């Protein structure tokens with residue numbers, strides 16, 4: 001239970017901090033959310049900078065363009081990125097945080113050698129084609145069909161909620177390769193290039209008003225068999241590897257950034273004045289913010305603990321569900337407090353007078369999605385109940 | 400950095416756990432209640448196991464372990480609902496002769512916090528020494544010199560309390576800094592106990608949820624119950640992270656702000672202990688409302704702990720002050 005950093009870890013932190021201090025200020029501000037081309041350029045441009053400086057893929061092997069450093073250094077990286085207010089991972093989310101890691105863990109040598117360096121260099125953007133209209137929480141019920149035809153799978157189906165589909169080069173595509181088998185045993189995990197014929201992307205406005213995700217229609221899309229990760233019909237196991245990364249480590253940088261958000265709330269509270277006192281002078285607000293900040297510190301300690309426990313296996317354990325649930329809870333309460341703080345200034349979604357309405361409202365909306373995306377809160381609770389606490393399984397229809 | 404408990408620490412946890420399960424079976428509780436939460440032979444057993452001497456240097460007769468080890472032991476004490484002034488006696492090791500060996504039972508009262516609380520003394524009748532934490536320093540008071548009335552109806556039947564209007568002047572044995580440090584360490588130790596309470600409450604409720612049948616199946620198979628238990632698990636893990644973080648930061652104060660780490664732990668573990676105790680009772684249904692089922696002990700002890708070395712509210716205000724200086 002040792003929180004001290006080794007000399008090497010400390011050196012890494014100092015180097016990275018110095019590099020960020022020189023690079024972040026000049027990189028400019030993020031483009032508006034609805035201009036996808038600019039967003040892609042901004043996010044991948046930053047990824048390329050990280051890559052060139054040797055800060056992409058912190059714990060991935062050097063031969064694939066990574067840094068070959070430890071998971072602890074990965075955590076240090078998240079801390080420093082947050083401290084420096086560096087650009088968000090953005091469109092690189094899927095590729096760097098769960099698609100790439102899945103290829104690292106389960107892909108062939110050729111798949112790794114091709115994709116990993118390009119993901120790290122910001123040359124490949126990924127999206128996730130898991131959910132379907134009929135298969136959300138019950139993901140294994142997916143129906144997108146893949147039929148073998150020579151060296152290709154011919155794929156027909158309908159994916160939904162596909163974030164970043166508009167700008168992605170590749171998709172984590174789950175398909176049904178054996179419709180006769182029990183549902184968990186007829187799935188395969190494919191790498192789908194997004195420029196193939198037969199892919200139709202239709203943006204779906206979110207409650208935020210922008211097209212964060214899309215529907216993706218697939219008609220006779222020919223995906224090479226060589227693009228499969230893992231064995232045919234073994235896709236459910238591979239999917240669980242992807243989900244462990246998605247639930248376990250993918251949100252780590254969002255978590256650490258919440259402390260900075262709390263500081264923004266304090267700044268805002270100091271700007272809300274009446275009769276010579278500010279909202280920040282209000283003891284109950286100070287307590288609420290102090291309480292949340294204390295929980296955030298424990299949340300980050302929880303991430304450290306789960307990362308250190310995953311050191312041997314390299315894949316986050318089922319305990320990741322607890323981290324995601326705790327994060328979701330704190331994130332939602334924090335941003336709700338931020339909206340309460342705004343009062344009527346929060347009726348505007350752009351900054352209003354001296355108050356950061358834009359940031360606060362957007363974070364509040366984003367927080368709401370966190371209990372839905374990557375497995376809903378209810379599903380995470382089922383997982384903890386059954387796989388950790390050993391409670392009886394949900395009733396399932398007879399196979 | 401390796402935040403995981405070491406193999407030695409895991410072994411320590413297992414050792415203490417099985418020792419306590421053997422020595423303090425829950426059917427010993429009625430007897431403990433009769434003796435008002437204090438049993439000299441149990442105290443001796445705890446001392447022998449090293450609960451009080453754990454962090455005292457070896458050349459002073461202690462075991463020479465760190466805060467991380469202490470937090471693991473205190474979590475086990477909480478999990479087993481061990482009563483008595485365990486945190487105070489541990490803190491007094493090295494300061495009061497005989498505390499480390501259990502021959503002298505040390506309790507205390509914390510008068511540093513900003514709340515205008517009445518002077519409520521725990522376990523007074525069992526104490527040989529009372530430590531008083533004041534902003535100016537640590538005072539040593541002879542419990543026999545205190546005029547106090549026993550409160551006949553303590554919240555926790557294993558934590559007897561007295562009320563004193565004033566305390567006699569004692570001997571100053573530590574300065575302001577020592578008092579502040581003892582309070583900080585006390586809060587960290589209590590966060591360990593709170594982690595244990597959160598764990599114990601979950602363990603009890605989880606076992607019951609598997610065994611109790613309604614509508615032809617174990618109640619733990621109903622999602623409404625399963626999800627309560629999953630929430631308890633999250634609270635338990637949050638408490639663990641918070642308490643370990645406080646302990647590891649006390650062991651290496653150069654890595655982070657110790658006050659912030661300890662206050663975070665007291666908030667997180669405090670909330671977890673109370674929440675899990677309450678949910679644990681709910682999972683037991685009517686049985687949870689009986690004296691016979693242990694669930695209520697966790698709740699009562701959780702409230703005792705909440706009011707030791709600073710409440711959640713006080714620690715939240717402390718964090719707010721720290722955040723303010725960060726700008």
Ligand SMILES: Cc1cc2nc3c(=O)[nH]c(=O)nc-3n(C[C@H](O)[C@H](O)[C@H](O)COP(=O)(O)OP(=O)(O)OC[C@H]3O[C@@H](n4cnc5c(N)ncnc54)[C@H](O)[C@@H]3O)c2cc1C
Pocket residue numbers: 127128129130131132133135136137138160161162163164213369372373374375376377378379382394622
């Ligand atoms: C912002 C955002 C981005 C997303 N991005 C992607 C993406 O890029 N790629 C992708 O593939 N998917 C993505 N998703 C989809 C996400 O994974 C699904 O929305 C999620 O898994 C839930 O599925 P569903 O929407 O079909 O809801 P449903 O499964 O229909 O659930 C509806 C409600 O029922 C509850 N429920 C369902 N089953 C159970 C059960 N067994 N026990 C208890 N309660 C249950 C759920 O918790 C929920 O409250 C995204 C979602 C969001 C919100």
